Amino acid sequence: xxxxxxxxxxxxxxxxxxxxxxxxxxLSDSQVLTALRLSLECASAATVASLxxxxxxxxxxxxxxxxxxxxxxxxxxxxLVLPPVVGGVALxxxxxxxxxxxxxxxxxxxxxxxxxxxxxxxxxxxxxMPFLIVTVEGALRSSDLGxxxxxxxxxxxxxxxxxxxxxxxxxPSLLAxxxxxxxxALGEFGATITFAGNxxxxxxxxxxxxxxxxETDPQAAVALSLVLLVVAVAVLAALRxxxxxxxxxx
Numbered sequence: 001x002x003x004x005x006x007x008x009x010x011x012x013x014x015x016x017x018x019x020x021x022x023x024x025x026x027l028s029d030s031q032v033l034t035a036l037r038l039s040l041e042c043a044s045a046a047t048v049a050s051l052x053x054x055x056x057x058x059x060x061x062x063x064x065x066x067x068x069x070x071x072x073x074x075x076x077x078x079x080l081v082l083p084p085v086v087g088g089v090a091l092x093x094x095x096x097x098x099x100x101x102x103x104x105x106x107x108x109x110x111x112x113x114x115x116x117x118x119x120x121x122x123x124x125x126x127x128x129m130p131f132l133i134v135t136v137e138g139a140l141r142s143s144d145l146g147x148x149x150x151x152x153x154x155x156x157x158x159x160x161x162x163x164x165x166x167x168x169x170x171x172p173s174l175l176a177x178x179x180x181x182x183x184x185a186l187g188e189f190g191a192t193i194t195f196a197g198n199x200x201x202x203x204x205x206x207x208x209x210x211x212x213x214x215e216t217d218p219q220a221a222v223a224l225s226l227v228l229l230v231v232a233v234a235v236l237a238a239l240r241x242x243x244x245x246x247x248x249x250x
Contacts, residue, residue, distance in 0.1 A: 011229065014222065014225055014226060014229065015226070017222055018222050018223060018226045019219045019220075019222060019223055022219065022223070023223050023226070026219075026220050026223040026224065027223070027227065031200055031201075031204075031209070032209060032224060032227075034200065034201050034204075035200070035204050035205055035206050035208070035209040035224075036206055036227065036231075038117070038120070038201075038202075038203075038204065038205055038206075039186055039205040039206040039207075039228075040186075040231070042117065042120045042121050042124055042185070042205060043124060043182050043185040043186040044182065045121045046121050046124035046125040046128055046129075046181070046182075046185040047128070047132075047178055047181050047182045047185060049121065049125045049129075050125055050128060050129035050132045050133075050178075050181045051132065051178065053125075053129065054129045054132045054133045054136065054177075054181075055132075055136055055174070057076065057133055058132070058133045058134075058136035058137040058140060059136075059140060060072075061073050061076065061133070061137045062136075062137045062140035062141045063140065076130060076133055077130050077133075077134060078130075079126055079127050079129075079130050080130045080131070080134075083190065084127055084188065084189065084190025084191040084194075085190040085191070085194050087123070087126055087127055087190070087191040087194075087195075088123060088190060088191035088192070088193070088194025088195040089194060091114075091122065091123060091126060091191060091194075091195040092114060092194065092195055095113045095114065095119075095122065095195075096113075096114050097112060097114070102114075113195075114195055114196065114197070115196055115197040115199065115202075115203060116196065116202065116203065117196075117202055117203060119195055119196035119197075119203065120192055120196045120203050120205060122195070122196075123188065123191040123192045123194075123195045123196055124184075124185035124188045124191075124192065125185070126191060127184060127185070127188055127191050128180075128181045128182075128184040128185040128188065129181060131177060131180040131181045131184050132177040132178060132180065132181040133177075134177075135173050135174075135176055135177030135180060136170060136173055136174055136177050138173065139169070139170040139172075139173030139174070140166075140170060143166070143169045143170060144169070147165050147169065148161050148165050148166060151164065151165045183232055186206075186228070186231070186232060187207055187228070187232075188205070188207065189207040189208065189211065192205060192207070192208065193208055193211075198211075198212070206224060206227070206228050207228070209224055210224045210225055210228070
């Protein structure tokens with residue numbers, strides 16, 4: 001109960017101190033609405049990118065056997081414990097105009113990621129994808145391989161086995177990992193401000209807008225924090241309900 005109170009008290013304080021009377025005025029600010037839209041779009045794009053890149057990697061970590069697998073797993077989960085600002089610096093060194101890969105993206109394709117909206121998506125994907133990978137890998141490691149082997153024995157191709165057997169088995173975990181990934185991307189701050197900057201309308205997401213308002217208008221910062229809280233709770237609750245209904249369907 002003490003742990004529950006410790007986690008709940010800050011949220012209660014946020015609700016108690018929220019400027020309810022001036023909330024509509026804060027939320028009607030075009031800059032705030034732009035930051036909210038940008039946050040939702042970038043978090044969703046980062047989740048899609050994490051699904052495309054992370055699910056195959058989770059499968060490799062769960063099913064493959066080769067020397068160095070433990071090291072690969074440690075490197076994949078490193079962003080979970082890496083300070084976000086350090087992650088942002090690492091992204092700059094990798095994808096900046098003079099970065100290891102960024103110089104070639106710039107000179108060959110004219111693509112510049114730092115301080116752009118795609119840069120926000122890259123930063124959020126970097127810090128959020130490990131949540132998806134860890135969740136999906138755990139589901140794959142605990143799934144019943146006998147069902148996949150039986151389907152293969154009956155003549156199903158690898159793609160069919162993956163689509164008709166593996167994905168349904170790990171479906172709830174895949175959804176849970178996606179939700180965790182989306183929520184982490186929505187709240188990302190350190191890597192985003194370091195790699196993508198804090199430009200209104202381009203890279204300023206809601207966490208960055210909260211940071212700006214905290215210095216100039218603390219009451220507005222509380223209001224924006226409340227918006228992030230409501231959005232996160234609403235999405236998590238909706239997906240949780242859909243997950244439970246899906247699990248209850250034969």
